[in-house]
Every structure is written in C-alpha cells, then in structure tokens.
Amino acid sequence: MKAYLIEKPNKGMLTDVSVPAPADDEILVEVKAAGICGTDVHIFKGEYYGGYPRIPGHEFSGVVAAVGKNVTKFKVGQHIAADPNIFCEKCDQCKANIQNFCEDMHAVGVTRHGAFAQYLTVPERCVFDITGMNFTEAALVEPLACVVYGQEKAGVPLGASVLIMGAGPIGLMHLQLAKMNGVAEVVVVDIFEHKLVLATKLGADKVYLADEFEKSDQRNKYELVIDCTGVPKVVESSIKYVKDSGTMLFFGVCPDNSTIIINPYEIFKRELRLIGSFALKKTYGKALKLAKSGKINLTALVDKKLTLDDLPEYFNNLSSVNHGFKTVVYPNGII
Numbered sequence: 001m002k003a004y005l006i007e008k009p010n011k012g013m014l015t016d017v018s019v020p021a022p023a024d025d026e027i028l029v030e031v032k033a034a035g036i037c038g039t040d041v042h043i044f045k046g047e048y049y050g051g052y053p054r055i056p057g058h059e060f061s062g063v064v065a066a067v068g069k070n071v072t073k074f075k076v077g078q079h080i081a082a083d084p085n086i087f088c089e090k091c092d093q094c095k096a097n098i099q100n101f102c103e104d105m106h107a108v109g110v111t112r113h114g115a116f117a118q119y120l121t122v123p124e125r126c127v128f129d130i131t132g133m134n135f136t137e138a139a140l141v142e143p144l145a146c147v148v149y150g151q152e153k154a155g156v157p158l159g160a161s162v163l164i165m166g167a168g169p170i171g172l173m174h175l176q177l178a179k180m181n182g183v184a185e186v187v188v189v190d191i192f193e194h195k196l197v198l199a200t201k202l203g204a205d206k207v208y209l210a211d212e213f214e215k216s217d218q219r220n221k222y223e224l225v226i227d228c229t230g231v232p233k234v235v236e237s238s239i240k241y242v243k244d245s246g247t248m249l250f251f252g253v254c255p256d257n258s259t260i261i262i263n264p265y266e267i268f269k270r271e272l273r274l275i276g277s278f279a280l281k282k283t284y285g286k287a288l289k290l291a292k293s294g295k296i297n298l299t300a301l302v303d304k305k306l307t308l309d310d311l312p313e314y315f316n317n318l319s320s321v322n323h324g325f326k327t328v329v330y331p332n333g334i335i
C-alpha cells in the first residue's frame with residue numbers, strides 16, 4: 001500500500017509498505033479521510049516524540065477492511081472513525097480517571113502508524129460507528145473531541161461573553177460549541193480578514209482584526225477567553241480581557257520552551273482561573289454525536305483536499321504563518 005512515511009525529522013517520503021495485519025483485538029481500516037493537524041507538523045519537525053520512522057495522521061475515518069478474531073462489534077464494510085488515543089486503563093493515572101496522562105499511552109499516528117496511508121490498524125475499543133456521516137466530517141470528530149474536552153474543563157457559564165483568539169479550524173469549532181453552551185455572545189479575533197468572514201458565517205456575534213481589537217480596549221469583559229493561536233505573545237496579552245473571577249483556557253499549543261509574563265497579583269486580586277486542556281479524555285463519543293446531529297458545521301472548515309502523492313511537497317513547504325483552514329488527505333482518492 002501507499003503511505004507517507006517520516007523516516008526521521010524533516011525527512012518524509014511517499015513509500016510502498018505492506019498492508020498491516022490486524023491483531024486479534026484490532027480492526028484493519030481502509031482510510032477514506034484524514035485531517036492534517038499541528039501535531040503532524042510537530043512530528044515532521046522532530047518536535048514531538050513518538051519514535052521514527054512514523055506514518056503520521058490521527059484524525060481519520062474509513063471502512064472496516066478486516067477484523068481480528070476477537071473483534072465482536074464491527075464487521076467488514078462498516079463505516080467507522082476512531083479515537084486515536086489508546087489508554088492502558090491499568091496504570092495509576094488511568095485508575096484515577098486522568099487517562100490523558102496514562103503512563104503507557106499509545107496513539108495512532110504518534111506512537112504507532114497512522115492514517116496517511118491507505119490502511120491502518122486500530123484496537124476495536126477505540127472505534128466508533130459513523131453510519132450516516134460523510135468521511136470528511138467524521139475525520140474532524142477527533143479535533144472536535146479535544147474542543148469538547150477543553151470547554152468541559154474550562155466550564156462555559158450560561159449568559160457569558162466568550163472571547164476566542166484565533167479563527168482557524170479549532171477556533172471555529174470552539175465558536176460553534178460555545179454558542180450551543182448557552183453563552184450571550186462570542187467574539188472572535190484573528191489577523192486574517194477571510195478567517196473572520198467564515199467566523200461570522202458560523203455564528204460569531206462580533207469579529208475583530210487583532211490590531212483593531214487591541215485598540216478597542218475590552219479588558220475585564222469576558223467570562224471565558226480561549227486561546228486558539230498557540231502564540232505566547234497573544235496568550236500573554238489576552239489575560240487582561242478575562243473578567244474578574246473568569247477563566248482563561250490555554251488551548252492552542254505554544255512551543256514547549258516558551259515563556260510569558262503573568263502578574264501574580266492580578267491573578268490573586270481578580271480571582272482568575274488559568275486552565276489547560278491536553279488532548280481529550282473520553283469525549284470522542286460526545287463529539288461524534290454532536291457532529292452527527294448536524295449542529296456543528298465541520299465541512300465548512302475544510303479548504304484543501306490532498307492525496308498521499310501531495311504530502312511530500314506539503315510537508316516540505318510548511319509556512320510559519322497559517323493562512324488556511326483545514327487540510328484533509330484522502331489516501332484512497334479524493335471524495
């Protein structure tokens with residue numbers, strides 16, 4: 001089968017490898033759609049350790065092509081998607097119900113081969129039925145599950161004003177989910193006008209270009225501020241927008257050696273909550289139901305469709321500023 005393999009950091013290639021055989025408790029999936037995410041870029045650049053060589057891709061959907069002998073709930077031909085996180089459910093962290101910090105964590109496309117290939121294997125316990133959904137939407141359930149987890153962690157007060165920094169695919173998922181959580185208004189900020197246009201279409205009450213927003217001086221106004229940029233300077237300058245007693249959710253992934261300046265007196269005096277949310281934990285099923293309901297528009301977030309043949313060029317020409325929305329790869333042909 002064809003696969004995009006990262007041999008070592010900054011060296012990826014299209015290659016031919018044999019179709020993996022599913023273990024007894026695994027399913028072989030013919031991959032129909034796979035989203036490209038920041039994590040794949042980090043793996044390509046060697047900034048995220050999962051071991052090499054690696055076929056990346058952890059946001060995917062497809063068709064069951066074969067099942068191991070102990071698989072009971074799925075059959076060949078069924079349309080499925082999967083939570084890529086494989087928790088051991090045995091370690092102290094798993095027993096404490098903080099599985100996203102599992103001591104023996106595995107993840108499809110990170111510590112084992114992923115979806116930028118025509119086929120992959122995944123344990124049955126990670127797999128979900130997606131009957132009735134299209135493959136592109138279903139591939140985006142994984143990032144939506146992270147967004148669901150983030151808003152559950154942060155808490156979204158009814159009637160709140162919510163500020164979202166960054167109108168990429170993740171920011172626009174946060175926008176749509178916040179609207180469903182009973183907030184009074186969602187304001188979205190970005191540096192690109194065309195991203196704000198889509199934010200407005202997807203329900204943003206107000207949108208601002210970043211410099212206009214800075215000038216409008218809206219400090220102490222938002223019960224919840226969600227950073228979806230992962231830019232330390234943006235995070236640092238966003239804390240002032242959190243209302244007294246409000247919450248700032250650190251969602252965008254900042255470089256792991258970055259620092260920001262926080263005034264501890266401000267955190268104390270204004271009773272601010274600074275919350276992190278890492279990956280997802282058991283929210284995949286909820287995100288899938290939301291996506292199935294049609295209440296969250298995932299297909300509008302896709303602006304680029306690629307085949308496996310396009311991937312070497314894509315990863316070799318990554319730009320530092322992300323102009324686009326979501327790129328989806330179709331390993332068995334664009335659909």
Ligand SMILES: [Zn+2]
Binds near residue numbers: 039058059142
């Ligand atoms: Zn991802």
Ligand SMILES: [Zn+2]
Binds near residue numbers: 087088092099102
């Ligand atoms: Zn564990």
